[in-house]
Amino acid sequence: MSNQTTERGGKIRDAPASGTMVEPDLANRQAGRASGAALAEPETLSEDKDTLLDIFRQMLLIRRFEEKCAESYALGKIGGFCHLYIGQEAVGVGAISAIRPDDYVLTSYREHGQAIAKGMSPDSVMAELYGKASGCSGGKGGSMHLFSSELNFLGGHAIVGGQIPLATGVAFASKYRQTDQVTLCFFGEAAVNQGAFHESLNMAQLWKLPCIYICENNQYGMGTSLERAMSVQSVAQKACAYEIASELVDGMDVLAMRHATERAAGRARKESLPTLIEARTYRYMGHSMSDPGNYRTRAEIEKYQERDPIKLFTSVLKENDVIDDGQIANFEKEIKEQVEHAVRFAEESPEPDPGELYTDVYSMPINN
Amino acid sequence: MAVMTMRDALNQALSEELARDENVFLMGEEVAEYQGAYKVTRGLLEKYGPKRVIDTPITELGFAGLGVGAAMAGLRPIVEFMTFNFSILATDQIINSAAKMLYMSAGQFKIPIVFRGPGGSAYQVSSQHSQALESWYAYFPGLKVVMPSTPADAKGLLKSAIRDDDPVIFIEQERMYGMKGEVPEDVDFTIPLGLGEVKREGSDATIIARSLMVPIALQAADELDKQGVSCEVIDPRTIRPLDIETIVKSVEKTNRVVIAEESHPFCSVAAEISAQITERAFDYLDAPVKRVSGADVPMPYAKNLEKLAIPGVEQLVAAVREVSYL
Numbered sequence: 001m002s003n004q005t006t007e008r009g010g011k012i013r014d015a016p017a018s019g020t021m022v023e024p025d026l027a028n029r030q031a032g033r034a035s036g037a038a039l040a041e042p043e044t045l046s047e048d049k050d051t052l053l054d055i056f057r058q059m060l061l062i063r064r065f066e067e068k069c070a071e072s073y074a075l076g077k078i079g080g081f082c083h084l085y086i087g088q089e090a091v092g093v094g095a096i097s098a099i100r101p102d103d104y105v106l107t108s109y110r111e112h113g114q115a116i117a118k119g120m121s122p123d124s125v126m127a128e129l130y131g132k133a134s135g136c137s138g139g140k141g142g143s144m145h146l147f148s149s150e151l152n153f154l155g156g157h158a159i160v161g162g163q164i165p166l167a168t169g170v171a172f173a174s175k176y177r178q179t180d181q182v183t184l185c186f187f188g189e190a191a192v193n194q195g196a197f198h199e200s201l202n203m204a205q206l207w208k209l210p211c212i213y214i215c216e217n218n219q220y221g222m223g224t225s226l227e228r229a230m231s232v233q234s235v236a237q238k239a240c241a242y243e244i245a246s247e248l249v250d251g252m253d254v255l256a257m258r259h260a261t262e263r264a265a266g267r268a269r270k271e272s273l274p275t276l277i278e279a280r281t282y283r284y285m286g287h288s289m290s291d292p293g294n295y296r297t298r299a300e301i302e303k304y305q306e307r308d309p310i311k312l313f314t315s316v317l318k319e320n321d322v323i324d325d326g327q328i329a330n331f332e333k334e335i336k337e338q339v340e341h342a343v344r345f346a347e348e349s350p351e352p353d354p355g356e357l358y359t360d361v362y363s364m365p366i367n368n
Numbered sequence: 369m370a371v372m373t374m375r376d377a378l379n380q381a382l383s384e385e386l387a388r389d390e391n392v393f394l395m396g397e398e399v400a401e402y403q404g405a406y407k408v409t410r411g412l413l414e415k416y417g418p419k420r421v422i423d424t425p426i427t428e429l430g431f432a433g434l435g436v437g438a439a440m441a442g443l444r445p446i447v448e449f450m451t452f453n454f455s456i457l458a459t460d461q462i463i464n465s466a467a468k469m470l471y472m473s474a475g476q477f478k479i480p481i482v483f484r485g486p487g488g489s490a491y492q493v494s495s496q497h498s499q500a501l502e503s504w505y506a507y508f509p510g511l512k513v514v515m516p517s518t519p520a521d522a523k524g525l526l527k528s529a530i531r532d533d534d535p536v537i538f539i540e541q542e543r544m545y546g547m548k549g550e551v552p553e554d555v556d557f558t559i560p561l562g563l564g565e566v567k568r569e570g571s572d573a574t575i576i577a578r579s580l581m582v583p584i585a586l587q588a589a590d591e592l593d594k595q596g597v598s599c600e601v602i603d604p605r606t607i608r609p610l611d612i613e614t615i616v617k618s619v620e621k622t623n624r625v626v627i628a629e630e631s632h633p634f635c636s637v638a639a640e641i642s643a644q645i646t647e648r649a650f651d652y653l654d655a656p657v658k659r660v661s662g663a664d665v666p667m668p669y670a671k672n673l674e675k676l677a678i679p680g681v682e683q684l685v686a687a688v689r690e691v692s693y694l
């Protein structure tokens with residue numbers, strides 16, 4: 001398999017960051033010191049074919065789902081804010097593929113992809129974006145607040161960094177009850193400047209909580225680049241302030257994400273320890289659908305698209321004879337139908353009953 | 369019944385609920401080894417151990433959010449703010465997470481959490497440590513807000529708050545921790561949230577008071593009684609849900625209302641109660657509703673200025689006489 005697609009934390013060569021690169025050894029040292037895990041070993045495809053194809057399929061589904069969201073948004077079918085995951089699929093899919101169904105996921109407002117990766121149906125997600133009763137949050141949450149109690153997908157949170165203390169609390173509950181569930185907490189790099197990030201990491205290591213913090217460093221907090229917002233631009237490096245194990249991962253490499261998360265999940269389950277993973281990635285679209293993206297050049301976007309996560313994974317699968325063009329075409333066809341079905345389901349679903357305006361404010365209705 | 373301080377009544381409620389339900393745990397600054405900054409949590413670490421009685425770093429946003437997350441996963445946290453002044457740092461998690469999670473998730477995630485601690489005026493600690501924040505929290509649908517005025521109410525309401533499936537803001541008055549009263553010892557003694565109480569019956573005017581203002585209103589009623597004015601004193605006990613029925617019933621009887629509070633007057637709970645009385649019982653009023661609130665200034669340090677900033681018996685007496693056209 002090709003090297004450049006699967007390099008581990010510490011050995012990213014075609015590093016996507018346009019700004020200062022993290023000193024990779026530091027990230028490794030952190031992980032090594034805290035966990036004793038040996039990192040940066042040569043990569044081989046250890047997954048079986050079905051797993052690999054499932055990962056591929058999910059990434060492609062999320063890409064096509066998000067493209068359809070952009071279309072529906074332009075048509076005025078989806079309201080409010082809509083933050084797309086295109087370009088970052090490897091992070092969510094790779095990480096979530098490494099955990100169990102009963103593990104928890106909490107994330108930010110850019111969460112359609114992670115919701116689908118956690119097993120939520122495109123129908124229920126699209127219906128939510130359309131503000132329909134059949135949506136996963138009954139039409140009350142919208143794009144930024146997807147939830148599934150059944151699948152332990154605990155939202156969709158729309159204040160930058162707000163989900164980080166919440167995820168820390170979910171991990172606290174797992175430890176309290178002595179289950180071996182782990183919690184994945186996704187957030188963008190801009191959230192790292194919030195106090196919530198630092199307060200959470202401090203408590204997580206202090207109390208040894210099984211939480212895996214995954215920073216999706218897409219290099220822009222809305223229109224402000226990393227260099228303009230962060231004095232120390234390595235997120236992974238910040239873990240040393242709390243003696244938390246950390247890894248810098250090529251977030252365009254889905255297997256790298258999967259394997260880093262497997263290591264972190266092992267640490268969380270066996271030793272009840274947190275990990276900070278910094279995934280270097282890139283979003284192709286604006287911050288939200290209303291962002292024209294004037295703060296960066298087309299050439300910059302195209303540079304990252306050369307290392308598109310789906311393209312990279314396709315070449316890995318082809319080199320290893322896991323997939324061929326015919327199978328890809330079949331996947332594309334199936335996924336197109338699946339996404340069209342989701343749109344039809346959303347279109348045809350009823351709006352929430354007006355009576356729903358006043359339900360779910362309290363667990364039992366109150367009068368005043 | 370046993371006579372005890374409000375501090376001990378709260379302690380008993382915490383202890384009984386920790387004993388009753390494994391999922392209940394208590395966290396906050398100095399709640400465990402230090403035995404509580406105000407000793408409300410005294411002895412609980414020894415009884416329930418460090419797993420369930422947890423000292424936190426000074427990281428209010430962080431531990432408030434951690435509590436909400438733990439509640440999402442099925443635990444029943446009691447989060448103590450050393451004082452509610454520090455809850456201001458945690459408001460993002462209280463308002464954006466705790467209050468809205470059930471709604472945003474269409475009923476999938478209940479948040480059974482209690483945020484508790486002392487609030488309101490304290491003794492000479494100046495502007496940042498002496499303030500009433502109940503109107504902030506009562507503003508948000510999804511939160512319940514409770515303010516007890518007696519040791520028995522404190523115990524019964526706190527137990528209900530801990531058993532409640534929604535987030536509850538439970539504001540204890542810092543000046544009232546040492547106040548004594550009779551408290552039922554039955555472990556199943558609870559007072560439903562949303563049920564006010566007539567603390568004193570009367571026929572000429574109604575004083576609506578909460579928290580620290582209740583004993584002051586009762587003193588004012590004694591004084592007015594000597595002056596030939598019979599006052600009814602009502603304590604809603606819970607700000608949200610508000611027992612407006614009990615208030616309206618009293619207004620229909622007395623036709624005159626004074627609302628006492630130590631908070632600032634602008635956008636206050638008294639303003640809300642006043643508006644609701646006007647909407648529901650306008651025809652019964654013989655005088656405009658009168659509010660007696662704390663001074664509309666940050667709390668000063670100097671003893672004499674501080675005293676002027678908090679309503680006292682004399683102001684309430686004067687207010688009742690004013691609405692009685694005396």
